[in-house]
Amino acid sequence: MKPYKVPAILASEITPKQLFYARRKFMRSVGGATLAALLPQALWAASPFSDIKKSTFSATEELTPLKAITSYNNFYEFGTGKEDPAARAGSLKTRPWTISVEGEANKPKVFDIDEILKMAPLEERIYRLRCVEAWSMVVPWVGFPLAELLKRVEPTGNAKYVEFVSLYDPGQMPGQKSSVLDWPYREGLRMDEAMHPLTLLTLGLYGEVLPNQNGAPVRVVMPWKYGFKSAKSIVAIRLMEKQPTTSWMKAGPNEYGFYANVNPEVDHPRWSQAKERRIGEFLKRKTLMFNGYAEEVASLYAGMDLQRYF
Numbered sequence: 580m581k582p583y584k585v586p587a588i589l590a591s592e593i594t595p596k597q598l599f600y601a602r603r604k605f606m607r608s609v610g611g612a613t614l615a616a617l618l619p620q621a622l623w624a625a626s627p628f629s630d631i632k633k634s635t636f637s638a639t640e641e642l643t644p645l646k647a648i649t650s651y652n653n654f655y656e657f658g659t660g661k662e663d664p665a666a667r668a669g670s671l672k673t674r675p676w677t678i679s680v681e682g683e684a685n686k687p688k689v690f691d692i693d694e695i696l697k698m699a700p701l702e703e704r705i706y707r708l709r710c711v712e713a714w715s716m717v718v719p720w721v722g723f724p725l726a727e728l729l730k731r732v733e734p735t736g737n738a739k740y741v742e743f744v745s746l747y748d749p750g751q752m753p754g755q756k757s758s759v760l761d762w763p764y765r766e767g768l769r770m771d772e773a774m775h776p777l778t779l780l781t782l783g784l785y786g787e788v789l790p791n792q793n794g795a796p797v798r799v800v801m802p803w804k805y806g807f808k809s810a811k812s813i814v815a816i817r818l819m820e821k822q823p824t825t826s827w828m829k830a831g832p833n834e835y836g837f838y839a840n841v842n843p844e845v846d847h848p849r850w851s852q853a854k855e856r857r858i859g860e861f862l863k864r865k866t867l868m869f870n871g872y873a874e875e876v877a878s879l880y881a882g883m884d885l886q887r888y889f
Contacts, residue, residue, distance in 0.1 A: 637705035656752035664792035682818035683738035699723035706802035721783030743810035841870035
């Protein structure tokens with residue numbers, strides 16, 4: 580894997596959260612040209628987010644600037660370079676869009692994305708995002724607990740795992756013309772991980788709909804896991820009895836395990852995970868166990884050898 584250059588965004592360039600929200604209304608009144616350029620144009624004029632509540636799960640750290648969040652991405656469906664998604668994701672059409680929730684469920688169903696948007700109160704959750712290449716961000720995601728969607732289909736007693744399947748459409752996603760991964764992209768969770776209140780079905784960031792390059796129109800976010808676990812542009816969610824084989828497990832089984840919990844004591848075979856560089860900072864910081872969410876999630880892995888189940 581080639582090395583990537585982290586953009587040199589200074590902490591002084593980060594827009595304070597309060598100022599961002601005060602400016603957002605003004606920017607809309609004058610056309611919102613700067614911010615709108617980073618968001619799906621068809622959705623900007625009619626954002627579905629009319630009421631977003633603050634979450635008690637939010638971190639209190641300084642936010643990563645919107646520009647960095649939307650221009651420095653891992654989304655191999657559009658290319659392996661960090662700038663490729665922002666440059667190429669404009670080809671993705673996010674309407675119409677449906678998500679099939681199937682498998683070990685008493686009431687499997689195909690949900691329209693607009694139905695999902697109305698399913699539960701939307702929350703803003705400020706989560707740390709830690710990537711396996713040792714860089715990190717702090718992102719104000721918008722969504723609701725994945726458990727709210729899964730409960731609608733009534734999982735059976737055989738549902739032990741959840742698999743996420745992303746869109747496969749090389750016409751819209753030119754990166755899928757390469758053989759870097761076996762498409763479509765697949766990820767998975769254990770059922771208790773999927774039902775954990777921190778697991779977010781994510782529909783937006785910075786108070787607006789997800790930009791295409793960040794996984795529009797819907798993705799999942801588990802803040803205690805490395806970023807590649809957060810499947811983007813999801814079209815199917817499958818409840819399964821057996822553990823699914825994820826895309827990165829298949830591509831590099833000695834490097835990428837099913838759990839992918841942020842664990843500074845387990846190195847990637849080609850680099851250390853003990854430290855990370857936060858976007859906007861020069862010096863590296865110590866990586867926290869479970870990305871700083873140990874108090875909330877460590878009990879999920881009680882008795883497990885996290886050196887083996889990495």
